Amino acid sequence: MPDWLISRQNNHTGNDKCQTHPDNELDTMCKDHDVICCGACAVTIHRTCKNVIELKEIDVSTDRQTLIQSYVSLLATLQSLNTGRKQDQSKLRLSTAASLRNIRQFRRKINDRFDELERMMIETIDSKCIEIDNAAKNDISELEKGITLLETSVQELNLQHEDTNSVKGHRDNLNLKKLLNSTKIKCEQIERYQLEEVHFFPNKKLEKYIDALQNIGYCTKYPRNHRTTIDSIELTGINEASLDFQDMVKSDTGDLIIADCSTKQILVIDENYTVTRTYDLLQSNGGSSVIGEPHSVCCISSNEVAVSLERDKLIAIIDVKSDNGNQRYIEVGEHCRGIGFNSSTRELFVACGGGSFTNESLGHISVYSLQGDCLRYFHRGNDDKKAMLIRPLYLAISNDHSKMYVLDGIKGIICISTEGEIIKRYSTSNIEDATGLCVDNNDNILVACGKYNMIIRIANNMTSCEQITDEETGLTDIPSICYDCKNNTCLVGRSNSHLIHTIQL
Numbered sequence: 001m002p003d004w005l006i007s008r009q010n011n012h013t014g015n016d017k018c019q020t021h022p023d024n025e026l027d028t029m030c031k032d033h034d035v036i037c038c039g040a041c042a043v044t045i046h047r048t049c050k051n052v053i054e055l056k057e058i059d060v061s062t063d064r065q066t067l068i069q070s071y072v073s074l075l076a077t078l079q080s081l082n083t084g085r086k087q088d089q090s091k092l093r094l095s096t097a098a099s100l101r102n103i104r105q106f107r108r109k110i111n112d113r114f115d116e117l118e119r120m121m122i123e124t125i126d127s128k129c130i131e132i133d134n135a136a137k138n139d140i141s142e143l144e145k146g147i148t149l150l151e152t153s154v155q156e157l158n159l160q161h162e163d164t165n166s167v168k169g170h171r172d173n174l175n176l177k178k179l180l181n182s183t184k185i186k187c188e189q190i191e192r193y194q195l196e197e198v199h200f201f202p203n204k205k206l207e208k209y210i211d212a213l214q215n216i217g218y219c220t221k222y223p224r225n226h227r228t229t230i231d232s233i234e235l236t237g238i239n240e241a242s243l244d245f246q247d248m249v250k251s252d253t254g255d256l257i258i259a260d261c262s263t264k265q266i267l268v269i270d271e272n273y274t275v276t277r278t279y280d281l282l283q284s285n286g287g288s289s290v291i292g293e294p295h296s297v298c299c300i301s302s303n304e305v306a307v308s309l310e311r312d313k314l315i316a317i318i319d320v321k322s323d324n325g326n327q328r329y330i331e332v333g334e335h336c337r338g339i340g341f342n343s344s345t346r347e348l349f350v351a352c353g354g355g356s357f358t359n360e361s362l363g364h365i366s367v368y369s370l371q372g373d374c375l376r377y378f379h380r381g382n383d384d385k386k387a388m389l390i391r392p393l394y395l396a397i398s399n400d401h402s403k404m405y406v407l408d409g410i411k412g413i414i415c416i417s418t419e420g421e422i423i424k425r426y427s428t429s430n431i432e433d434a435t436g437l438c439v440d441n442n443d444n445i446l447v448a449c450g451k452y453n454m455i456i457r458i459a460n461n462m463t464s465c466e467q468i469t470d471e472e473t474g475l476t477d478i479p480s481i482c483y484d485c486k487n488n489t490c491l492v493g494r495s496n497s498h499l500i501h502t503i504q505l
């Protein structure tokens with residue numbers, strides 16, 4: 001407890017004389033230094049200070065009331081922080097317990113799998129051993145029979161004293177010769193058949209993998225952002241009962257462009273969050289009908305957007321400033337999902353393949369001109385041996401247009417140059433089944449982790465991440481996000497609603 005408070009509680013009012021000038025009364029305050037001094041100090045020590053006032057000019061009660069109000073506000077903040085910190089501590093202990101439980105469960109899963117593999121291998125060895133052992137028993141039985149038969153036959157013939165030139169003698173010799181020939185054939189057969197042995201050799205790849213293992217998983221710290229401010233805004237001018245936000249993007253003109261799965265439309269929302277125009281994605285492509293289910297949307301100019309139609313294997317180019325959209329298509333010829341536009345090179349980057357549709361190709365990035373020409377594609381890593389991507393879902397172009405960030409459902413976030421060189425990777429289990437990706441003004445990567453009902457922000461150097469929202473903030477069923485660079489906010493769409501949530505970053 002401060003000395004001044006102890007003195008006050010003990011009814012010690014303190015010394016009213018100046019310590020520097022003991023003969024002078026304390027009658028002046030320097031607000032620049034928050035000290036009470038005498039007149040001599042005011043003209044010497046504090047002569048250059050701008051806020052030196054005599055005590056009699058200050059209303060103590062008014063000043064005291066202002067201070068008490070500040071103290072009350074600060075006390076409430078302290079109490080709130082204290083409560084929050086206790087909750088964090090409780091969650092830390094719960095998450096630690098859950099992590100330890102997950103480690104044990106994972107270890108049991110590994111043990112169970114190895115136990116099963118061991119049982120299968122033992123059964124295989126046993127069956128092979130029994131098979132070979134039975135063959136050996138048969139051979140031994142045949143050999144022992146042959147030995148007994150030969151020994152008995154020779155002994156029997158040696159004991160006979162009748163005339164060997166008789167018919168019976170000749171017949172015995174023929175029978176003995178037949179026995180010798182059949183036994184010789186049996187011996188040759190057994191000699192040719194080498195009895196096999198059973199040996200077990202460990203899987204070398206698995207052995208090397210186990211030797212190289214550094215850990216059985218990874219531990220990630222998620223700093224909790226206590227300052228996250230979330231506002232909810234209801235869209236107006238919508239006739240539908242609810243929307244299914246598949247993807248959305250903020251245009252340079254301030255409009256919010258939404259790709260809606262339920263109506264198979266593109267909605268244009270102004271800055272007052274009112275729907276101003278809608279465009280039907282079911283328009284035919286040269287007379288051929290389309291399914292019209294959008295996956296991703298990006299801006300390619302102030303008045304045009306590109307929409308990937310996954311099942312139609314098309315990119316729709318729509319003029320969102322015209323009445324009818326002037327819709328045209330780029331034929332991709334394969335299932336297409338994430339999409340991003342590089343305004344410097346005027347190229348469209350499309351995440352293709354890697355999904356579960358029949359005859360779907362391996363995951364890769366295709367690059368198209370706005371005229372529909374396929375310029376190049378990336379499918380191999382830097383070593384040209386391993387696949388660059390497995391299941392690419394979303395992508396976003398960096399602010400300097402030199403690279404892109406691809407969200408792969410298996411590999412995580414992969415940073416790739418616009419020429420196809422892998423720059424860096426970042427992986428965390430929360431990215432599994434992610435539902436959206438965008439970058440802020442600093443190229444920090446925002447990811448909607450729909451499965452876990454959270455939004456995380458990965459640092460632009462891809463070495464760390466922080467949790468922006470979780471279920472406690474009330475945001476669940478997050479199908480899409482986008483970044484508003486003008487207001488530095490993350491916009492969140494939710495399934496089956498008319499609400500847009502804004503998160504101040």
